[in-house]
Amino acid sequence: MAKKVILSGMRPTGRMHVGHLAGVLTNWVRLQDEYECYYEIADWHALTDDPKKAKEVEANVMGMVRDWLAVGIDPRKAVIFRQSYVPEHAELHLLFSMLVSVPRLLRNPTFKEKLAELRKRKGYTKMVLKVDRLSVEDELEQILRFIREEDERKALRMLQSVLNRVRDEVLERITTEVALDEAAIPAEVSYGLLGYPVLQAADILLYKGEVVPVGADQLPHLELTREIARDFNRTYAPIFPIPEPLLTETPKILGTDGRKMSKSYGNAIFLSDPPEVIERKVRSSITDPMKVRRNDPGRPEVCPIFHMHKVFNAEEAPQIEEDCRAGKLGCVACKGRLARVLIERLTPIRERAESFTDEEILDVIREGSARAKEVAERTMGEVREAVFGREGIGSHTDS
Numbered sequence: 578m579a580k581k582v583i584l585s586g587m588r589p590t591g592r593m594h595v596g597h598l599a600g601v602l603t604n605w606v607r608l609q610d611e612y613e614c615y616y617e618i619a620d621w622h623a624l625t626d627d628p629k630k631a632k633e634v635e636a637n638v639m640g641m642v643r644d645w646l647a648v649g650i651d652p653r654k655a656v657i658f659r660q661s662y663v664p665e666h667a668e669l670h671l672l673f674s675m676l677v678s679v680p681r682l683l684r685n686p687t688f689k690e691k692l693a694e695l696r697k698r699k700g701y702t703k704m705v706l707k708v709d710r711l712s713v714e715d716e717l718e719q720i721l722r723f724i725r726e727e728d729e730r731k732a733l734r735m736l737q738s739v740l741n742r743v744r745d746e747v748l749e750r751i752t753t754e755v756a757l758d759e760a761a762i763p764a765e766v767s768y769g770l771l772g773y774p775v776l777q778a779a780d781i782l783l784y785k786g787e788v789v790p791v792g793a794d795q796l797p798h799l800e801l802t803r804e805i806a807r808d809f810n811r812t813y814a815p816i817f818p819i820p821e822p823l824l825t826e827t828p829k830i831l832g833t834d835g836r837k838m839s840k841s842y843g844n845a846i847f848l849s850d851p852p853e854v855i856e857r858k859v860r861s862s863i864t865d866p867m868k869v870r871r872n873d874p875g876r877p878e879v880c881p882i883f884h885m886h887k888v889f890n891a892e893e894a895p896q897i898e899e900d901c902r903a904g905k906l907g908c909v910a911c912k913g914r915l916a917r918v919l920i921e922r923l924t925p926i927r928e929r930a931e932s933f934t935d936e937e938i939l940d941v942i943r944e945g946s947a948r949a950k951e952v953a954e955r956t957m958g959e960v961r962e963a964v965f966g967r968e969g970i971g972s973h974t975d976s
């Protein structure tokens with residue numbers, strides 16, 4: 578039986594950290610044996626919130642793929658490709674963009690989050706609309722009186738006047754709210770950022786992805802891809818599968834400062850960190866702030882060190898949790914144990930990463946992208962025929 582097609586990707590943000598290893602990469606290594614996997618270097622996506630990042634992308638691509646290979650992503654099993662080397666992504670994105678409404682994109686949860694972040698950064702505050710309360714009670718009383726007095730003409734005239742005022746108030750309110758909403762979108766929000774999930778849909782459907790590994794919080798993004806696939810199939814021809822989510826549990830890995838682990842926060846432990854750097858980072862990590870002395874009982878659930886124990890030291894984690902809560906384990910010793918475990922786990926990965934030459938990595942990307950392009954061209958052939966008919970294909974090829 579043919580293997581199902583999986584599409585998954587990452588923006589090239591640079592070297593991978595232990596959060597990536599626990600959240601995505603370990604899963605990718607497992608999936609490549611069970612599915613036909615396409616792993617995308619999403620370099621166009623990397624520009625959606627800051628087009629000036631283009632210069633960083635080159636170096637980041639190399640570092641990221643170096644780490645992918647080092648953890649065991651195997652280019653003989655999975656297709657590792659670079660999005661911008663397969664321009665069919667852009668063509669399909671364009672055609673899909675006609676099938677999605679702007680209000681639908683404005684409702685996308687990721688866009689809303691980014692918008693909220695930007696608004697906060699720019700100091701936008703929520704504007705409260707003050708619409709005067711309608712003073713209709715008296716008039717309604719009068720209408721009732723006219724009805725009781727059987728003066729139908731007066732009742733109708735007054736009712737007409739009330740309805741007109743209500744209509745004017747509602748219309749003014751709607752217009753003002755729309756204007757305020759538009760004004761509250763900062764100028765930094767590009768079309769590319771808004772259209773990000775449409776490009777994502779093109780990424781998945783270009784390879785006829787049937788399965789997409791997602792965390793529960795990413796389900797709304799996949800829903801948009803499914804909507805686009807259905808809409809395309811209905812409008813033109815049934816070409817695309819409706820991709821199913823493969824729900825993956827993403828272990829919680831916090832950075833050494835307790836925030837989400839991220840290169841940009843400077844709180845990450847990288848797969849490429851040498852032992853002394855791992856030790857230093859673990860030693861300087863925050864723990865439970867309520868556990869001041871060694872014998873104080875701790876709260877492992879708020880401690881980044883414990884979250885890493887749970888993932889990378891699963892066997893010992895239950896005992897560590899118990900001892901921490903009982904005040905039998907001090908943070909210095911606990912961190913020492915984690916540093917040892919991480920060094921043991923990451924050293925072979927770092928050494929393997931260092932063993933690849935730049936040329937070998939470039940070859941993997943070029944070969945993977947060529948394989949991806951073959952599939953993408955085939956899909957786009959079908960898409961062009963579905964949209965424009967045979968004539969459309971001819972004129973495209975001739976041009």
Ligand code: SF4
Pocket residue numbers: 864865868875876877880881882883897901902906907908909911912
């Ligand atoms: S003992 Fe370990 S798990 Fe408990 S607070 Fe300290 S570092 Fe965290």
